[in-house]
Amino acid sequence: MARCRFGEKCRNTHTELFQGNKPKIKSKIQKEASEHKGKKPPMKTAADVISRIQWDTKLPKECFLIGYLDRFLGVIEKPFSDFCWEDLASVGHDVLAIPKHRIQYFKYLHVVVWDKSSRIDNVFGSTGSGLTILDIIDQYKSMVVTEPEKSDNKASPEETGHLLTETNVCCSNEDSEYPDEDYAKAKRPTHFVAVRVNSDEVRSTVEEIQGLLQENNPEIAEFFMPIPTLHLTLCLLCLESSEDIQTAILTLQELKCEFERILPPSIILNFEGLQDFHSRVLYLAPSSIPALEKFEHMLNKCFQEKGLKVMQYPGSNTFHVTIAKIPTKVLRQRPNLAFCTNVYQNSQIKYFGAQPIDSLSLCYAGKTRRTDGFYTTLLELSLY
Known part of the structure; x- marks a missing residue:
C-alpha cells in the first residue's frame, strides 16, 4: 500500500494511506490527563x-x-x-x-x-x-445595600473616626478621636504612601511582643497587625478615579530626583520603645528625624498641587508603626481587651530594631493583599 515518504512526521493528513497501519492516538481525555498531570490548572487568559x-x-x-x-x-x-x-x-x-x-x-x-x-x-x-x-457583582451590590442601613445608626464622632481608619492604614493622625463632625463625614482614604517594614530585626521583636500580649490575654490576638503588613505611612490619599491614580504614580516618579536631593544618603528609623493610645492602639514610634518630617511635608504638598485629595486628620503628627489596634466600639463592649502596660513595659525588649528608608510604596487601602501578605501595591519606588 502506498505510503507518504515523510511517514508520521508529515504535516498533511493521509487517512487513505494509513488505513492498514493506523497510528496509535491517545483519547482526548487521556491526552489532557497526561498533559496536566502535576501541573497547575489552566487559567483563562x-x-x-x-x-x-x-x-x-x-x-x-x-x-x-x-x-x-x-x-x-x-x-x-x-x-x-x-x-x-x-x-x-x-x-x-x-x-x-x-x-x-x-x-x-x-x-x-x-x-x-x-x-x-x-x-x-x-x-x-x-x-x-x-x-x-x-x-463578585452580587456581593458588591449586597455591600452597597447594607451600607446605608449601618449609617442610619447615629454614631459618635469617636466611633465614626474609627470607621474612617478601619482599613488599618496607619499614619500619625489616623487614631485620633475626631472631635469635629466634618471629619466624621469625610471619606475614608483609598490609597496611601508608606515605608514598608521589612527589617527582620523589627519584625521579630514585634512578633515577640505580640506573643507576650497573647500569653497575658489570648482574646487579643485577633487585633494584632499581621507581620507582613507592618508599615509607616507618610501620606493618605483619596483617589476617586483612575486618572487620580495615574497622577499619583506620575507625581512620585517625577519627584524621585527631588527625594534624592532632600534626603540624606541614608535614613534609618530606630525604634526604641512601645507607646499606646488610650490602651487600644499599640505602636512603635521612631526617633525624631527632621529630614523625614521635611520629606513628608513636601510629599503632601506636591500631591495637593497636582489636585489630589490628601487626607489630613486632627491630632498628633508623630510617625508610628501600629502593631495592634482594638476598635473603640469593641473596647467599649469588651473592656478586658485593653492593653496592659505592665505586660510590654516590663519585657526584656528595649530596642526594637532599625528600618532603612530606601523605597516608597503606593498602596491600595482595601482588604486585598499581595501573595507575600503586604497591601496591594500600585508602585514601588526605589529612592536610591
Whole structure:
C-alpha cells in the first residue's frame, strides 16, 4: 500500500494511506490527563476576559478597569472603555491599544477580579477562589445595600473616626478621636504612601511582643497587625478615579530626583520603645528625624498641587508603626481587651530594631493583599 515518504512526521493528513497501519492516538481525555498531570490548572487568559466583558450583557463595561504594564512608567490603570481592541497593526497612534500579554489585572470597581501574577480568576472561576464575576457583582451590590442601613445608626464622632481608619492604614493622625463632625463625614482614604517594614530585626521583636500580649490575654490576638503588613505611612490619599491614580504614580516618579536631593544618603528609623493610645492602639514610634518630617511635608504638598485629595486628620503628627489596634466600639463592649502596660513595659525588649528608608510604596487601602501578605501595591519606588 502506498505510503507518504515523510511517514508520521508529515504535516498533511493521509487517512487513505494509513488505513492498514493506523497510528496509535491517545483519547482526548487521556491526552489532557497526561498533559496536566502535576501541573497547575489552566487559567483563562486576558483575551478571554476582554471577550467576556465585551459581549456579556450582564457585565457593565464602565465598571471595569485594566492594569497594564507600560515600558517606561510601570503598571498603569485605565478604564476598560478607554481601550481599542482591534488589531494593533490597524489602529492609529492616537488610540489606546496594547498587546494583551501586557495586561496585569482587571478590576470590577475597586475589586481585583483577574490577576496575572497571583493567578486569580474571579471572572470565569478557573483558578483562585472559584467565584465568578457574577458572584463578585452580587456581593458588591449586597455591600452597597447594607451600607446605608449601618449609617442610619447615629454614631459618635469617636466611633465614626474609627470607621474612617478601619482599613488599618496607619499614619500619625489616623487614631485620633475626631472631635469635629466634618471629619466624621469625610471619606475614608483609598490609597496611601508608606515605608514598608521589612527589617527582620523589627519584625521579630514585634512578633515577640505580640506573643507576650497573647500569653497575658489570648482574646487579643485577633487585633494584632499581621507581620507582613507592618508599615509607616507618610501620606493618605483619596483617589476617586483612575486618572487620580495615574497622577499619583506620575507625581512620585517625577519627584524621585527631588527625594534624592532632600534626603540624606541614608535614613534609618530606630525604634526604641512601645507607646499606646488610650490602651487600644499599640505602636512603635521612631526617633525624631527632621529630614523625614521635611520629606513628608513636601510629599503632601506636591500631591495637593497636582489636585489630589490628601487626607489630613486632627491630632498628633508623630510617625508610628501600629502593631495592634482594638476598635473603640469593641473596647467599649469588651473592656478586658485593653492593653496592659505592665505586660510590654516590663519585657526584656528595649530596642526594637532599625528600618532603612530606601523605597516608597503606593498602596491600595482595601482588604486585598499581595501573595507575600503586604497591601496591594500600585508602585514601588526605589529612592536610591
